[in-house]
Amino acid sequence: MIYFDNSATTKAHKDIIDTFVLVNEKYWANPASIHEFGHQTNELLQTARTQVADVIKTAKEKVYFTSGGTESNNLAIFGLANKYKHRGNHVLISAIEHPSVLESAKELQLQGFNVEFIPVNKEGFISLDSIQSLLRPDTVLVSVMHVNNETGAIQPINEIATLIKSKSRAVFHMDAVQSFGKLVVNFEEQQVDAITISSHKIHGLKGSGVLVLKGSTEITPILYGGGQEFGVRSGTTSVPLAVCTAKTIRLANSNLEKNSMIMKSMTDDIVTFLQTFSSIKIISPEIRAPHIVSFSVRGVKGEVFINGLQKEDVIVSTSSACSSKQTKTSHVLKAMHLEDDYIKGVIRLSFSHLNSEEEVQQFKKIFTKVMNVIKGD
Numbered sequence: 106m107i108y109f110d111n112s113a114t115t116k117a118h119k120d121i122i123d124t125f126v127l128v129n130e131k132y133w134a135n136p137a138s139i140h141e142f143g144h145q146t147n148e149l150l151q152t153a154r155t156q157v158a159d160v161i162k163t164a165k166e167k168v169y170f171t172s173g174g175t176e177s178n179n180l181a182i183f184g185l186a187n188k189y190k191h192r193g194n195h196v197l198i199s200a201i202e203h204p205s206v207l208e209s210a211k212e213l214q215l216q217g218f219n220v221e222f223i224p225v226n227k228e229g230f231i232s233l234d235s236i237q238s239l240l241r242p243d244t245v246l247v248s249v250m251h252v253n254n255e256t257g258a259i260q261p262i263n264e265i266a267t268l269i270k271s272k273s274r275a276v277f278h279m280d281a282v283q284s285f286g287k288l289v290v291n292f293e294e295q296q297v298d299a300i301t302i303s304s305h306k307i308h309g310l311k312g313s314g315v316l317v318l319k320g321s322t323e324i325t326p327i328l329y330g331g332g333q334e335f336g337v338r339s340g341t342t343s344v345p346l347a348v349c350t351a352k353t354i355r356l357a358n359s360n361l362e363k364n365s366m367i368m369k370s371m372t373d374d375i376v377t378f379l380q381t382f383s384s385i386k387i388i389s390p391e392i393r394a395p396h397i398v399s400f401s402v403r404g405v406k407g408e409v410f411i412n413g414l415q416k417e418d419v420i421v422s423t424s425s426a427c428s429s430k431q432t433k434t435s436h437v438l439k440a441m442h443l444e445d446d447y448i449k450g451v452i453r454l455s456f457s458h459l460n461s462e463e464e465v466q467q468f469k470k471i472f473t474k475v476m477n478v479i480k481g482d
């Protein structure tokens with residue numbers, strides 16, 4: 106099988122699975138228990154927290170282990186808007202956010218916040234001008250994703266952050282689910298206040314991730330109970346998942362440059378190949394993450410290609426895993442005003458450093474064959 110759907114999920118590293126089994130076998134106490142076994146388990150949890158904090162350059166008290174990207178995004182949107190509502194009730198969200206941000210923001214709207222959506226241009230980039238004109242003295246929260254999961258577009262996060270900080274008192278949340286481990290980031294300098302990371306997108310385990318706050322940023326919980334995770338996320342913390350998340354984050358971060366070069370070389374090659382077909386439009390912009398290539402075949406539905414490729418054991422997806430099972434058109438492509446001829450035919454190839462050059466060459470052959478059958482040329 107050739108698996109080019111790594112933005113939907115990645116295969117967990119064997120090392121990470123082994124760690125999960127080991128921690129479950131040896132340190133299965135409740136980390137909040139006051140006996141020695143609980144204490145030892147808690148030490149492991151705190152080490153994992155410190156490891157994540159060291160990568161993101163923040164205090165360990167600002168690292169909250171969650172069930173993944175969706176929960177971290179929900180926590181960020183509700184928790185930050187509510188924490189700072191004494192400053193105002195205006196919230197800005199980009200129009201191309203993942204549903205876990207978008208739907209949370211729509212819910213905030215129902216709760217009385219004034220939510221506005223930042224538009225994007227045809228290439229899927231947010232313009233600094235539109236943020237500048239939307240920012241207000243009562244803006245409490247801005248949330249913009251680093252890399253879009255459907256197109257790979259990299260948003261100008263540092264410029265956006267500088268603008269927000271110079272024009273308002275808003276806190277800035279960044280969904281880094283598709284960028285962490287793919288793009289080099291100087292976390293020390295980056296003026297982002299809250300960051301979402303999901304483990305299963307970087308060869309970790311599904312159902313785990315973190316929300317990390319920077320500096321003096323604070324947050325209101327969305328889950329109440331025993332007050333675990335510094336009162337921010339109640340519920341017995343899964344130490345095995347936390348340890349694996351820390352290990353996944355460290356691995357992704359330390360191999361970042363090497364891995365992203367491997368992915369970039371594969372996606373560059375694929376883009377050059379796809380450009381030889383006159384009916385294909387590359388949707389991913391030039392400033393894109395190294396692992397995503399999204400394109401559309403004029404007049405052909407994405408599902409037709411996915412099924413054709415699947416018969417040849419090649420796994421790809423439509424624009425995103427979330428929208429691929431739904432018949433409705435992607436909100437990202439709509440926000441980019443993609444032409445009708447192309448909007449239903451978007452296919453996303455997403456790579457991991459574990460993919461190989463041979464797979465890319467094999468893909469080209471299979472794709473040409475499928476294209477000939479489907480287009481009949």
Ligand SMILES: Cc1ncc(COP(=O)(O)O)c(C=O)c1O
Nearest residue numbers: 173174175203254280282283303
């Ligand atoms: C940009 C982005 N944010 C958030 C998520 C949700 O992450 P999780 O699957 O860990 O809930 C995804 C998953 O596809 C994503 O691509």
